[in-house]
Amino acid sequence: MTWTDEELVARSIRGDSESFNELVLRWERPIYSLAYRTIGREEDARDVCQETFLRAFRGLPAFRGQAKFSSWLYRIALNLCRDWMRRQRRAPIVQAPEDVDLVELAAAREPSESIEDLVARNDLSKVVERAMARLPEEQRTAIILKEYQGLTFQEIADLVGCPLSTVKTRLYQGLTVLRRELAKDPVTTSR
Amino acid sequence: MNTTCTYHGDRDEMLIAYLYDDIEAADRDTYERHLAACPACRRELGELGAVRDRLSRWSPPEPARGVDRRAASAPDTGRVVVGPSRWLTPMTEVPVWARAAAAALVFGVAAGAANLHVTYDTTGFSVRTGWMAPASAGNAAAGRDVAQDQPVPWGADLAALEARLRSDMRTSVAPPATRVASARDGEAADLLKRVRALVDESETRQERELALRMAEIATDVRAQRVADLRTIERIQSNTGVDMMRLYRMTNDLAVRVAQVR
Numbered sequence: 001m002t003w004t005d006e007e008l009v010a011r012s013i014r015g016d017s018e019s020f021n022e023l024v025l026r027w028e029r030p031i032y033s034l035a036y037r038t039i040g041r042e043e044d045a046r047d048v049c050q051e052t053f054l055r056a057f058r059g060l061p062a063f064r065g066q067a068k069f070s071s072w073l074y075r076i077a078l079n080l081c082r083d084w085m086r087r088q089r090r091a092p093i094v095q096a097p098e099d100v101d102l103v104e105l106a107a108a109r110e111p112s113e114s115i116e117d118l119v120a121r122n123d124l125s126k127v128v129e130r131a132m133a134r135l136p137e138e139q140r141t142a143i144i145l146k147e148y149q150g151l152t153f154q155e156i157a158d159l160v161g162c163p164l165s166t167v168k169t170r171l172y173q174g175l176t177v178l179r180r181e182l183a184k185d186p187v188t189t190s191r
Numbered sequence: 192m193n194t195t196c197t198y199h200g201d202r203d204e205m206l207i208a209y210l211y212d213d214i215e216a217a218d219r220d221t222y223e224r225h226l227a228a229c230p231a232c233r234r235e236l237g238e239l240g241a242v243r244d245r246l247s248r249w250s251p252p253e254p255a256r257g258v259d260r261r262a263a264s265a266p267d268t269g270r271v272v273v274g275p276s277r278w279l280t281p282m283t284e285v286p287v288w289a290r291a292a293a294a295a296l297v298f299g300v301a302a303g304a305a306n307l308h309v310t311y312d313t314t315g316f317s318v319r320t321g322w323m324a325p326a327s328a329g330n331a332a333a334g335r336d337v338a339q340d341q342p343v344p345w346g347a348d349l350a351a352l353e354a355r356l357r358s359d360m361r362t363s364v365a366p367p368a369t370r371v372a373s374a375r376d377g378e379a380a381d382l383l384k385r386v387r388a389l390v391d392e393s394e395t396r397q398e399r400e401l402a403l404r405m406a407e408i409a410t411d412v413r414a415q416r417v418a419d420l421r422t423i424e425r426i427q428s429n430t431g432v433d434m435m436r437l438y439r440m441t442n443d444l445a446v447r448v449a450q451v452r
Contacts, residue, residue, distance in 0.1 A: 036251035042439060045251070128249040146211060147246050153213050168204040175207070179242045 005069040013060050020060070024053050027070065030149060031077050037144045038081040040133055048084060052077040067158065074149065075159055078141065085137065131181040139174030142167055196231045198222075206232060210239055253432070 003011070003022070011019035031052050036045035055076050056063075063072060132140055141160060145151045146167075157164045196202055205222050208214040214222070226232050 033251050037249075041443070042252055042436075043443070124245065124248045125250065128245055132246075132249070143246070147243065153208070153211075165201070165204055168207045171211075172203040172207045175239050175242050178246070179238055182242060182245055 006065060009060065009063060009065070009069050013063075020057060023056075023069070027073055028053070030070075031073060034074065034077055034144060034149055035081055037132070037148060038078070038141065039084050040129065044084060048077060048080045051080055055080075068155075071151075071155060071159055074145070074151075078159065082137075127182065127185045131178050131185075134181060135174050135177060139170045139177070142170040143174045143178075146171055196229055198225050198229065198232065202232070206236060206239070210236060210243070252435075 003019070005023065005026070008019040008023050012023065028049060032045055032049040035048035035052075036042060039045055039048065052073060056073055059076075063069070067075075132143070135143070138160075142156060145156045145159065146153070151159070153164050153167050156167045160167070198205065205214075205218065209219065209222050209226075226236070
């Protein structure tokens with residue numbers, strides 16, 4: 001039987017640790033992805049993911065279900081990402097090496113992919129990552145939540161605490177900047 | 192903002208809502224009517240769609256470790272400890288040495304079975320396979336041990352043959368010296384002929400059985416070889432991931448050192 005998040009939360013609050021494990025299993029990957037795309041560092045993204053679930057676990061008794069559990073988790077994760085960026089006092093670091101990293105490429109290679117395709121895919125991914133890192137935090141967050149986490153405009157507005165129209169404006173502005181940035185790069189324009 | 196667009200209302204918001212298909216049905220209809228008459232909006236919609244397509248190429252790296260769910264098992268402390276996660280590959284569940292030992296065992300069994308020798312003379316009955324080079328006496332003995340330890344499909348035939356030979360020999364009450372003389376006898380010659388025919392027939396059947404078994408073993412060895420090669424590839428891939436992580440740590444360290452300076 002598949003429990004909903006809310007049912008698992010209720011069971012966790014009653015002391016069923018397996019239910020919380022199930023929630024972690026269900027959400028660890030989306031939270032890690034959100035953290036990585038927001039702060040751009042694998043190790044720190046993992047720490048944020050870890051800390052998110054720790055805080056969620058501690059905060060379970062106070063969770064009253066006013067929002068969806070996933071929204072609550074996203075809010076915790078985003079706050080942790082903001083804290084991290086505040087501590088860094090600068091834009092997220094993009095750890096893109098100048099040259100092609102063959103070891104990384106070998107690890108990421110898909111079975112039927114030629115080395116040329118692999119290099120191109122890796123380059124494109126790095127270009128997008130760099131372009132995203134140049135966006136203002138609000139625009140980047142809006143794009144990540146919409147594009148990669150699949151939240152609705154309303155959910156994003158609730159999550160970041162701004163009007164619905166602001167979310168759409170941030171997305172429009174962010175995508176427009178990205179269009180300009182990506183157009184500068186020969187890797188993306190040639191494909 | 193495109194100056195040639197004549198949309199009445201917040202055009203950017205409408206465009207983005209339409210782009211993500213997160214829009215009320217009535218608004219969609221209205222905007223689609225506008226789109227039909229507005230090349231500027233159509234062009235921008237296409238360009239932003241292309242941006243979205245490029246964004247989809249960005250995927251985070253696989254994390255080496257995830258969240259340890261043992262935290263929930265210790266609600267009193269609420270402590271979360273980094274530990275093995277489902278993100279680790281299943282390879283780590285079985286030690287490499289164990290896999291190598293299993294592969295060696297399969298190969299050893301196959302090779303041992305292929306070199307099977309069964310003798311039947313003063314010490315027993317012998318069948319030699321041609322798959323490998325002729326074995327030494329010691330190997331032959333070892334092969335016989337293997338044959339004796341394993342149940343074989345022709346075992347019943349062998350037992351029947353042995354029983355018949357013993358029975359025939361028991362009927363000849365003469366001592367060994369007399370037996371050599373009686374071998375010249377026609378009846379004994381017939382007996383030997385029948386025995387040879389039986390042995391030949393039995394050997395032929397056994398060789399067929401062995402050939403079948405060898406084919407099966409060869410198939411198993413090939414399958415295991417393929418599995419081992421895949422395992423090696425995965426190990427190499429894991430090593431690559433570890434090196435990548437090391438590279439990133441070094442990179443991170445270099446950035447931090449640069450900041451301190």
